[in-house]
Amino acid sequence: MTHNVKRISNLFIMLLVTSFLAACATVPTGSTSSSSSKSDVVGGVYVGTETIEMLAVNVPDRVFYAYDSYSLTASAQATLGKQAKWLKANPSASIAIEGHADERGTREYNLALGDRRASSAKDYLMSQGISSNRISTISYGKERPVSNSSNDTSWSQNRRSVSVRTN
Amino acid sequence: MRIVKYLIVISLLFINSAFALIEIDITEGNREPLPVAITSFFYDEVDSIKLNEISKNLSEVVSADLERCGLFAAIDKDAFIQKNPAMHLRPRFEDWRLIKAQALVTGRLKLVDDDKLRVEFRLWDTLAEKEIEALVLITTTDNWRRISHMIADKVYERLTGEGGYFDTRILYVAESGPKNKRIKKLSIMDQDGANHRFLTSGKELVLTPRFNPVKQEITYLSYFKNLPRVYLLNIETGNQEVVGDFPGMTFAPRFSPDGSKIIMSLAKDGNSDIYVMELKSRVVTRLTTNSAIDTSPSYSPDGKKITFNSDRGGSQQIYVMDNDGRNQKRISSEGGNYATPVWSPRGDLIAFTKNFKGSYAIGVMRTNGEGERLLTENWYQEAPSWSPNGRVLTFYRETPTNEAGQGHSSTLWSIDLTGFNERKIDTPEDGSDPSWSNLMQ
Structure with missing residues (x-):
């Protein structure tokens, strides 16, 4: 009997999953990706929350940049401000900042651009009182995208610098 | 890698070389290919077991x-009228003219002392009824492929008046896996795709390999131990070393024309500048000090000038400077972003990548920036590398990835300087960052 109940509930879950998938399929195409993509990119900079991971609780690990730019938006500065605060509260922590570019640029130039972005984020953290010897930088150019598609949203997600804890 | 175990080249005859009647003007773009009859080389019956395959x-x-x-169209062998070995000494020219062959390649193979292969080849002008090139090569039998390329080079050189480029290799990065976890391996193959091999395992990210113009040595960028640095690899011994001791990422390496120096970018504190290192003395000289990005340096063939990529004027443009860093001057001016300048081995042109109105073109301009010509435009392509005779460029091209993550490819291509004869170069996996070797020594 118990066994039967379990099987029935399994079946029920399967039905639920199926109807959920069906519901997804009936959602007008593009509503999850392209309509959000329009609102998630402002002035060439990604402002959404996809792909972002946490360096610590309530401390996002990455900031985003406009095409061929390394200047920090207000929102990037806010994120880096949180990272600085966390680094102050955790004086033994060290980080590496990885600089990245999107695929729309030559490999060698993008390596230099990734370095610029990582350094720009590092400079900001230093301006907030974090010692430079706690922050290393590395550029991956366009070699390690986080999003594989060739569209504006993916590219804006890939134009980023990511702070990763190294100890 | 073994290049030539044993190779003797004897120039047989140079008859009336100044009066050849067939001449191909290769500066002309869309010309009809010249019909050539390339016959199977003859051999003595006693050698047939060993030479049958090689001849074919x-x-x-x-x-x-x-x-x-x-530039050439090989005539189908089934159409040949004269089929006897006598053609190698005295072809019946009327038979060859009848099947429209304007040039005829004949040859003879022979095994000589202890399994050496003696290859005799002649090139005939069927209209003038003259032998216009002849050569004897003696080598080991396993070298037949290189001999074939050398013969093709001789034919090309004799009929076009330009240096050949068939006895060469292409170094590139083999790519596999999804973009966010791409595996990249240094790879090398003959110019026609034969003798392909991987030089690295794919464990480390490797980028932008380039040949030393005079040695079996390459320079490239490796992320070994997560420290992106320029490396040097001897492809005969497998010896590998990091180039110099720099306080930041070194990248975009290229050899000087004499192979004695490596020119590259160093990224430090967000600024990339160009440095040159003399390999023997390890002396490093800084050539640019601009706070903008300076990268992708490439020497002129005489070593006196350097072209490079910089965004110091607000956008990516091409610059030229003296080899000591003086007289830095922008040369690109047609609008759009320019990158990856590479000086032609002939010295007169600079090839580049241009990003303009959302597409990417491979083009050439004169060294003062005039006479810009775009050879091919596409969704994404970059990194031109010259054939050693400066008549052909190889580069890589990418296709976009759709929302479902499909459609992406990265492939190697070649195109003539005329903008014609665009061809895909087949590789076992995807490919990028091609570098064309000089003619092998």
């Missing part, structure tokens, strides 16, 4: 080389 393969490789360059 050799003429196929020569035909393939000549056809691929776009």
